[in-house]
Amino acid sequence: MTARPANVHQARLLRLLRDGGPNSRAQLGDLVDLSRSKLAVEMDRLLETGLVVADGLAASRGGRRSHNLRLAPALRFLGVDIGATSIDVAVTNAELEVLGHLNQPVDVREGPVAVFERVLAMADKLKASGVAEGFDGAGIGVPGPVRFPEGVPVAPPIMPGWDGFPVREALSQDLGCPVMVDNDVNLMAMGEQHAGVARSVGDYLCVKIGTGIGCGIVIGGQVYRGTTGSAGDIGHIQVQPDGRACACGNLGCLEAHFSGAALARDAEDAARSGRSAQLAARLEAAGELTAADVSAAAAAGDTVSLELIREGGQRLGQVIAGLVSFFNPGLVVIGGGVTGLGHTLLASVRTQVYRQSLPLATGNLPIVLGELGPTAGVIGAARLISDHVFSPA
Numbered sequence: 001m002t003a004r005p006a007n008v009h010q011a012r013l014l015r016l017l018r019d020g021g022p023n024s025r026a027q028l029g030d031l032v033d034l035s036r037s038k039l040a041v042e043m044d045r046l047l048e049t050g051l052v053v054a055d056g057l058a059a060s061r062g063g064r065r066s067h068n069l070r071l072a073p074a075l076r077f078l079g080v081d082i083g084a085t086s087i088d089v090a091v092t093n094a095e096l097e098v099l100g101h102l103n104q105p106v107d108v109r110e111g112p113v114a115v116f117e118r119v120l121a122m123a124d125k126l127k128a129s130g131v132a133e134g135f136d137g138a139g140i141g142v143p144g145p146v147r148f149p150e151g152v153p154v155a156p157p158i159m160p161g162w163d164g165f166p167v168r169e170a171l172s173q174d175l176g177c178p179v180m181v182d183n184d185v186n187l188m189a190m191g192e193q194h195a196g197v198a199r200s201v202g203d204y205l206c207v208k209i210g211t212g213i214g215c216g217i218v219i220g221g222q223v224y225r226g227t228t229g230s231a232g233d234i235g236h237i238q239v240q241p242d243g244r245a246c247a248c249g250n251l252g253c254l255e256a257h258f259s260g261a262a263l264a265r266d267a268e269d270a271a272r273s274g275r276s277a278q279l280a281a282r283l284e285a286a287g288e289l290t291a292a293d294v295s296a297a298a299a300a301g302d303t304v305s306l307e308l309i310r311e312g313g314q315r316l317g318q319v320i321a322g323l324v325s326f327f328n329p330g331l332v333v334i335g336g337g338v339t340g341l342g343h344t345l346l347a348s349v350r351t352q353v354y355r356q357s358l359p360l361a362t363g364n365l366p367i368v369l370g371e372l373g374p375t376a377g378v379i380g381a382a383r384l385i386s387d388h389v390f391s392p393a
Helices: 009-020 025-031 036-049 112-128 168-175 185-196 260-271 276-288 290-297 301-325 337-356 373-390
Strands: 052-057 067-071 075-083 084-091 098-106 136-140 179-183 202-208 213-219 334-336 367-369
Touching: 009 036, 009 052, 009 067, 009 075, 025 036, 025 067, 025 373, 036 052, 036 213, 036 260, 084 112, 084 373, 098 373, 112 168, 112 179, 112 213, 136 168, 136 185, 136 373, 168 179, 179 185, 179 260, 179 373, 185 202, 185 213, 185 373, 202 290, 202 301, 213 301, 260 276, 260 290, 260 301, 260 337, 276 290, 290 301, 290 337, 301 337, 337 367
Parallel strands: 075 136, 136 179, 202 334, 334 367
Antiparallel strands: 052 067, 075 084, 084 098, 202 213
């Protein structure tokens, strides 16, 4: 079992080395509120645990040169991002740099046992590639509400058979390391915070558009999960009274009108009704359509596909505008599989938000696409478990 820091000072030093990379004792001393003697004691204790190692001499700042310190090079974290239709599994080092990354299609409706058999096989494949001998911790993201303290999904609308499944407990036994579980959009938000477009922002919203829609809420640099873990479930905000039936059982939810699944359904309707020759050709060739088909058709100038994207962006923008007026974030990040729709979607969302929200909230509000793409979730998962491992036991 990986050693854990003994106190909050050691935890702070570990996270500084994780987020900033190797650093000298002197520079670390500038970043923490510790006397030189207290800092020396805590760093020596961390060196004894093996979590931190010496890394050569630092540049001189006058006087005797300080030693550089870094997190142990052998530390390995496993990041798992389970979506409705695919799994991403990655191994990172202690600084959360991705060393190996695999992606496979999956149907989350197969249930947790079948999905986690796939996850474990992918983890074994990464180990066999030589990037890790074992794991010091694993972070897992699932596409539904999670009771965070227990690591248990709760009544996820698009995940039949997952309600109450002990994800954290089961995978911890299989992997032989600590495991933390969260909603996939929270992990995307943490990934963009660590290595993506939100690196310098303390308060922001991260909206994920995939098969469903969710929102990660970051306040003061920390993910806000709400009292029970369901904060940010914006896909089930009503956008049309008496609208389409949603998987959650209600009518008119955002997710029912604009998400990867809703867009694919609307595209197939347009193809079968003869409104779009391009979508019809794609449907005939593949037997079904996805959001990626709509994106490709729009890029080729298909007016129906462009209109589907614009209408979806308006509905999404309507919900985001309400969130912006309520929360007043410093940034809105849009990510997930449907971001292949790109700047047509982004322009529609921006127009709606800037039109509906007050100027004080939107005057300096960037609304941007995420930078990390499919690695956002796995980096966020590694960040989640590293926060746990780098916390006092």
